[in-house]
Every structure is written in C-alpha cells, then in structure tokens.
Amino acid sequence: MSSFRIVLNFQAGLGVLANTILLVFYTFIILCHRPKPTDLISCQLSFIHIVLLLTGVDVWLWDMCDALNTDNDFKCKTSFYISRVMRSLSICTTCLLSVFQAVTISPSTSFLARFKYKLKKYMIYVFLFIWSFNLSFTSYRIIYSSASTNVSETKQMQVTKFCSLFFMNYIIKALILTVIMSRDVFLVGLMLATSAYMVIILFRHQRQHKHLHSLSHLRASPEKRATQTILLLVVCFVVMYWVDFIISFTAVHLWMYDPVMLSVQKFVMNVYPTITPLIQISSDNRIINILKHMQSLCLHIFKKR
Template identity: 75%
Template sequence: MSSLKNVLNFQAGLGVLANMFLLVSYTFIILNHRPKPTDMISCQLAFIHIVLLLTGGDIWLKEIVESLNVDNDFKCKTTFYINRVMRGLSICVTCLLSVFQAVTISHSTSLLAKFKYKLKKQHMVYAFLFIWSFNLLFSSNRIFYAGAFTNVSEIKQMKVSKSCSLFSTNYIFRALILTVTISRDVFLVGVMLGASAYMVVILFRHQKQHKHLHSLSHLRASPERRATQTILLLVIFFVVMYWMDFIMSSTAVLSWMYDPVILSVQKFVMNVYPTITPLVQISSDKRIIDTLKSLQSKCHQIF
C-alpha cells in the first residue's frame, strides 16, 4: 500500500504542477495576446483538474486542512462534494471543448457553420455559468450521505478514504442516482464521440482535397489541424479512463463494498486524465513551446 500511495502522490504532484503551469500560460495568453476561442475552455479545464486532483482523497487535502481547526465531518462532506462537482465539470467542459472545435473547423456550407458567429465570449460565459450551476445542483445529494468515518457500524458505511465514508442509503435511491448519472454521462460521451467523428471526417476531406496543393508535412504543421488532433486525442483518452473509473465506482456503490487496493487503483485511473491532459496540451501548443524556448534563451544569456 505504501508503494501505491507513493505512486498516487507522484501522480497528483505532477498533475497539479502541470495544470498550474497550463493555467498560468493560458491566462497570460488570454490577457496579453490574441487568444484562440478554445483557450478560455482549456484554461477552465486546467483549473477544474487542479481542484479535482487536490480533492481526490487524503493524499493532498489532509496536509492542507490538518493545520486548520475544521470538523472532520464538514471536511469530508465538503471535499467529497467538490470532488464530485469537479468530475462532472471535467466531462462537461471536455465535451464543450470537442463541440466547439468541431464548430470551428466546420465548412461554411455545413449545418454547424451558422453557430460559428454565435460562439462569442459572451455566449461562452453563459455556457460556463450553465455548466457550473448544473453540476453544483446535480451533485448536491452527495452532501447528505458523505461524512467522517466512524467505528459504530461498518455495515452502514463504506470507507472511501482514510477518514471519510459514504453512509448507507436505500438501494433503490442508490440505483436511481446511478441511473441519472449514467444517463448524463452517456449523453455527454455520445456528443463527444459524435463531434470527434465529425472532426475526423473534416480532417480526412481536407487532406484529400488539398493533397495536390500542400505537402503532408505542411498539413501536419497546420495549427488548426494540430489543435483538432490534440482534442481528438484528449477525447479518446477521456472516454477510456472515465468509463474504467465509472465501472469500478458504480460496482462498489451498488455492492456497497470497497477494497483498499481497488480504491487506490480507482484513484489512479481517475487521476490519469487530469494529469495527462496538460502535458498533451503543453507539448502540442506552439505558443507555449515558443514561450518556453524564449525564456530558455534569455536564461542562457543571463547566466
């Protein structure tokens, strides 16, 4: 278990640092340069992933809250609720990112083209407000059956971290919550996959139509193409990791049994996407790479 904890610590640390760097980079780009439409979404996603990693269990939050005089029950309810909200926001914002990119690269004659001019900053703010409000309300039921771990009756509680538990509720209620959650996730993943399939078709047609005009290396170097490929990679990665995590957590909730090793593996799987996402975005965004290169050259000049 100690080795698993070390792996989770390293994973969480890497993810938080990478997302913080990405958040600062995109904030700087948005404030000081002409940002791309997807930069605001990526900035939001980086913030969500930082909070998601910090509230993913006792690994980080214990050290942060331990020095404060906070009731354990309040801490457990708050962190569990925030973590579930962030998980919901992660899938919603990833879905928004894929749809936005699909609309951005759509042809002027397509059905999606009419939405290009409607996707302004103001509409983006409305979309964020709706997504945040929806997830804050959707996950509010978590407050009522999460709390500090007690030794009163282990049958009536399921330990999900060192000091936090889920308390037993009616099986029908658990099944209902799970059904609603699955419905939401299936819908969002379906939209993501649909947008991804549309983008693949657009890229294929673009390459086929312009093959006689441009070399393949030029097509690969296209910023629009590179951004689309990055989002496609993130969507595929998200779908695989999300459903692995969802299957493990749903099985545990319905059977009301959590093995410590399975819980650690689930946390690792849950944190893979928020850890890998900023690394993929940093390595594929030429603006961030150029900024790093310029900073490196300045450091060489100074030292």
C-alpha cells in the first residue's frame, strides 16, 4: 500500500501543479485582458480541482489540521464535506462548460443561438446558484459523518482511514440518493447530448469545407480546437464518473471499509482533475505561446551569462 500511496501523492501533486498554472493563467487573462466566457468557467474549474485534489489526500489534509491542533471530528467533517462539495461542483461546472461551448458554436439559425447572449449575461447568477445548491445540499455530510471509532459498536461505516458514516434513516437515505442520482443523470445526460450536438456541428463543418485544401483552411480554428478539447474532457469525465460510481455502489452495498478499494477509488477520482488541466494547457495556443516565450527568454538570459 505504501507504493500505491506514492502513486496517489504523485498524481495529486501533478494535478495541483497543473491546475495552479491554469488558475494563474486564467486569473491573469480575466484581470488584464478580454477573457472568453469559457475562461471564467475554466478558471472556476481549476480552483475546484485544486481543492478536490488537496482534500482527496488524507495525509496532506490531516497534517495541516494537526498543525492547527483541531479536533479529529472537526477534521473528518470538514474534509468529507469539502471533498463532496467539490466533486458535485466539478460535475456541474463541466456540464456548464459543455453546454456553453455547444451554444457558442451553434449556427445563427439554430434554436440555441438565441441563448448566446443570455448565457453571458446570466453567467454570474448561474455560478451563484451552482455553489449555493451544492453547499447547502451537501451539508447532510456534516451531520452523518464523524471521526472513526469502534465501528462494530456504533454502527458506522468506515469510509476512509479517519472518517466514518452513521447509518441513515431509510426515508432520508432514499430522498438523498434520489436527488443525487437525478442530478447526476440529468447532468451527465446533458453533457452527452451537447457533446453529440457538437460532434454533428463539427462533422457538418468538415463536410462543407472538405473541398478546400490550402494549409490555412486545414488548420483547426480556435473554436474547433476548444470544442474538441471540451469533447475530450466530457468523455474523460463520463468514463471516470461511471467507474467511480460502480466502486462507490459496491462499497455502500457491502457496507465495509476496504483500504485497497478506497485507494483505487481515490486514484479514479483524481484522474479527471489531473488530466483536465494538462489537456487544456496543451490545446490552448495562448498558454503555449506564453510558455514558448518564457522558454526563449530563459535561453536568452542563460546565453548572456
């Protein structure tokens, strides 16, 4: 398990570093330049993934809490709550990114074209709604989680090395699962629908321009590159989401704590927030140009020395 912990720490470290680079870049663009609407969403997604990766590694979080001399129960409730909120925000923000890109590239004659300016206008309100809903709804995690004790006596399910969940009333559990499943099915379905729509638009665009063979037309437009990037992110998210869902469902069904299963689940959970910034960095020409400029500047300074 120690070798797998090293893998988890490396994965989380890489993800935090890549997301931090992306967060700094988008913050600079938003404050100093004219940002694209998707830049605001990507900036928020980077921040969410940084927090998600930090709370996903128990060792890091509990070491920080130990330095503050906080109570074990407070550590457990805080880490579990923040982690679940960030997971919910990740799926909501990814869905928003997919929907916004589908609306952006939609033809002016399409039904979605009328929402282009409305989405830009109400973007802040959408952000506020997403954060308010997830922060308030996920608060049940604070009530039903606590520091691990004697599981056999207190009828708790140990979900991490440090935290356990109390048994819920059947009606409350059914209501919570219904809301979560309804939300996730709706958001994943919306992502798949908008992805299919974007694929159709790209396919039509390619057919309309296939007779043009000049190098200038063969190059992908910024909109096309952005669309392809978001499509790749959606595919990665959906695959990792269902793998994580199967593992979580198995653990809840067995009502048992398995360190191996928990480690595998953490690895799967961290794949998407780790891959996302790497894909975005490699596909955004603005970031690539800045990195190239920094590289040439460093080489110039090194040659002078």
